[in-house]
Amino acid sequence: MSDAAPTVVRIERVTKTFPQGNVTALQDIDLELAPKEFASLIGPSGCGKSTLLRVIGDLIEPTSGTVTVNGKPARQARNDGDYGIVFQDAVLFDWRTVAKNIALPLEMLGWGRAKRKARVEAMLELVELGSFAEHHPWQLSGGMQQRVAIARALAFEPALLLMDEPFGALDEMTRERLNLELLSIWAQTGSTVVFVTHSISEAVFLSSRVVVMSPRPGRIAGFVDVDLPYPRSVETREEPRFFELVTEVRELLRKRGEHLLPEEAAALE
């Protein structure tokens, strides 16, 4: 908690209850994320991981507790454009071309035309979609759409990238390829990433730290520091240490998941 070590995200005693059904989605969450950290939030459905992501992004207001992003209150950080967000669906606008979709946040930040154009070209290069600039979203595959969404989220160089199960709707092969691409993009931009997933192997493969959550009420069950070196590759998934870490995360989930419904427990396997 020393001021010397800068944090990108600081969450202190955050609780969120939804009045409908009197659900406690999050209870007493404390979490700090350092610059360039890649943190995954993992847990069964109902553990509040997506809620926590939205609390960081000031899209949901916590019932109590404080959220600080880039040293500012979350509201201020959102107004300043300190984070980009990617959802499970690409959420692209059909009436805009790929290039115009990526330019949207830049337009909203009031960037000039020439500056926008240069940045969009650079982002298209980054996600390797240079030849698709003038296509419309519905002309692209699901994986390509998600790459456009990532380019859009990173276009204004936010310090923080929030990702809510971004590859959850994709097939396994596309997902593993995009995992590698995301790591390479992350290495080039140096953003801090908060990545919500319910895939244990995806969380371990991507993250420098896995935050394991448990449901009802949503709480942090524990942390797993992933000491696999970057850059990671296809071989990383075959290393013994990778399997040890996967087991460690699974054990944490299971220990805290004794009260889970059978299908929730099965979903974690």
Add this chain to the structure above:
Amino acid sequence: MSGIVISERGPTVGGRAVRQAGEWLPALVVAAVVIGTWEGAIVAFHIQQFLLPKPSDIASTFWTQRHELWPAGWYTFKEALGGFAIGSLAGVAAATLVGRFKGLGTALMPIFIAANAVPIIAFAPIFGAWFNPISPHSKMAVAAVLCFLPVMVNTLRGLQSASPRQLELMRSYAASELEIWRRVRVPTALPFLFTALKVASVLAMIGAIVGEYFGGALNALGVIINSEANVFHFTTAWAGILVACLLGIALYSSVVLVERVAIRWAPQARDS
């Protein structure tokens, strides 16, 4: 991926013309067969002229009386167009207000939906009394009221059909309500609006002509169809109906053309 790029280049102009002709051919054949059967059946079964005139007679009347029918059609078309414009604009304005102020929607929507079930045409004689029955205004009013509800209801649905994720994304950019409106809600509502405008274009012609059945200027198409039928000039009445059809199709097609330009981006615009 290269397949997408190739299809993007599109077919040649000549190739497209040939393909479009090919798409129209079945419909043209069906139309020719129907008209031929109609003509043949009247001759074969000696069907009385007043029951069903021959298509060839309708066509010749359509030509010989063109100097009465087309000006009458144009007169009625202007009523329909005026009603279409007034009703649609009011519908869009009402949808905008109801979409913006939730309380207004709670108060007004049940009434609008109940009003939707009212047979507006039944009010045509009343509108005649409110306005001068000879003036075009009473017909414009019928057409406008007919157009209002479908445009209002569809536009409202369109304005409300931005996905929660799209709205979250815009909020992550700290977008104001006005910006969300302009950049998300309006473009999302456009396909809904044009669907409603196509329906309204048809309703406007119906409203104007049926309005004229209850009285109107002597040179109005509905009045001519009605009075000619009353004096057993059925061929003229049929020719008038043909004029009404052609004008109705013209109005509908112009809406479709504007739609093609306004929402070029839509996937369905390329398929149709």
